Amino acid sequence: MSTLLITHPCFVDHDTGPGHPERADRMRAIDKVLSHDVFKDLIREEAPLRDDVEEEISRAHGGTYLEKIRTIATGPINGTRHIDADTVISPGSWEAALRAVGAGLEGVDAVMSGRAANAFCQVRPPGHHAESNRAMGFCLFSNAAISGLYARVKHGAERVAVVDFDVHHGNGTQDIFWSDKDLFYGSTHQMPLFPGTGAQGEMGVGNIFNAPLRAGDAGERFREAFESRILPALHNFGPDLIVISAGFDAHQADPLANLELVEADFMWVTETVADMANRHCHGRVVSMLEGGYDLTALARSVAVHVKTLMDVGA
Numbered sequence: 001m002s003t004l005l006i007t008h009p010c011f012v013d014h015d016t017g018p019g020h021p022e023r024a025d026r027m028r029a030i031d032k033v034l035s036h037d038v039f040k041d042l043i044r045e046e047a048p049l050r051d052d053v054e055e056e057i058s059r060a061h062g063g064t065y066l067e068k069i070r071t072i073a074t075g076p077i078n079g080t081r082h083i084d085a086d087t088v089i090s091p092g093s094w095e096a097a098l099r100a101v102g103a104g105l106e107g108v109d110a111v112m113s114g115r116a117a118n119a120f121c122q123v124r125p126p127g128h129h130a131e132s133n134r135a136m137g138f139c140l141f142s143n144a145a146i147s148g149l150y151a152r153v154k155h156g157a158e159r160v161a162v163v164d165f166d167v168h169h170g171n172g173t174q175d176i177f178w179s180d181k182d183l184f185y186g187s188t189h190q191m192p193l194f195p196g197t198g199a200q201g202e203m204g205v206g207n208i209f210n211a212p213l214r215a216g217d218a219g220e221r222f223r224e225a226f227e228s229r230i231l232p233a234l235h236n237f238g239p240d241l242i243v244i245s246a247g248f249d250a251h252q253a254d255p256l257a258n259l260e261l262v263e264a265d266f267m268w269v270t271e272t273v274a275d276m277a278n279r280h281c282h283g284r285v286v287s288m289l290e291g292g293y294d295l296t297a298l299a300r301s302v303a304v305h306v307k308t309l310m311d312v313g314a
């Protein structure tokens with residue numbers, strides 16, 4: 001079996017305006033590195049615009065949220081429109097956001113059916129800050145949470161885990177998973193930092209596992225936090241699928257945060273999560289891109305992450 005890479009050219013059309021860190025060049029940098037020969041055995045698919053995408057979004061985002069975003073995103077926009085200080089919508093955002101969700105759904109279909117060993121979704125906008133009823137932190141829809149809910153409803157996965165190593169806490173995923181004991185959320189993140197959530201005491205119904213790190217912490221502290229707080233809980237949970245919120249902004253070169261991770265740490269965490277997936281769920285991993293804002297560090301880190309997925313899935 002192989003690793004599936006899901007992306008789409010329209011992800012560069014989500015325009016966040018000049019000077020915004022979550023920018024189209026992130027996709028171009030990753031495209032370039034993944035065009036190398038090392039990655040020739042990836043199965044490559046375009047992120048689809050699926051008929052069921054709005055239904056699946058509605059499982060995570062209740063009430064009128066989807067309509068609110070649709071109204072803004074498909075209405076007249078002259079350039080860009082800010083939903084809040086960080087979160088921006090442009091004329092290309094609606095299609096990008098729907099295809100970002102669609103990539104996750106497609107990745108779940110592929111790994112749950114055994115068509116691929118695992119999958120990496122190279123998408124934007126990212127998702128883990130989007131709460132049930134609130135867009136924030138560059139995120140419109142909670143891509144990883146939606147994928148997890150979909151795997152339960154459509155593929156009979158009883159327990160789904162999201163493991164999040166983005167440097168920011170995934171308040172959106174936590175919010176959506178908060179009161180469901182069959183959904184697991186485990187996160188390492190810098191604290192204090194945006195969005196302000198992610199304390200160890202935030203435990204949901206015993207299904208949320210936060211491992212905050214301090215500014216300046218490097219790989220050793222990261223691995224220790226992962227091994228002591230996330231992995232034992234994940235092992236006890238016994239997932240049928242693991243979704244990774246793969247943010248690479250904990251890299252030492254990242255301009256938005258102050259952890260000191262390097263590529264080897266991203267390799268370690270990918271291997272470690274994949275090992276847990278091998279033990280519990282036939283290696284099923286769907287990884288979704290979240291943050292990472294230094295283009296060189298992002299491209300190198302994604303390369304290591306995807307290569308590791310290929311090696312463990314071979």
Ligand SMILES: [Zn+2]
Nearest residue numbers: 166168249291
């Ligand atoms: Zn982040």
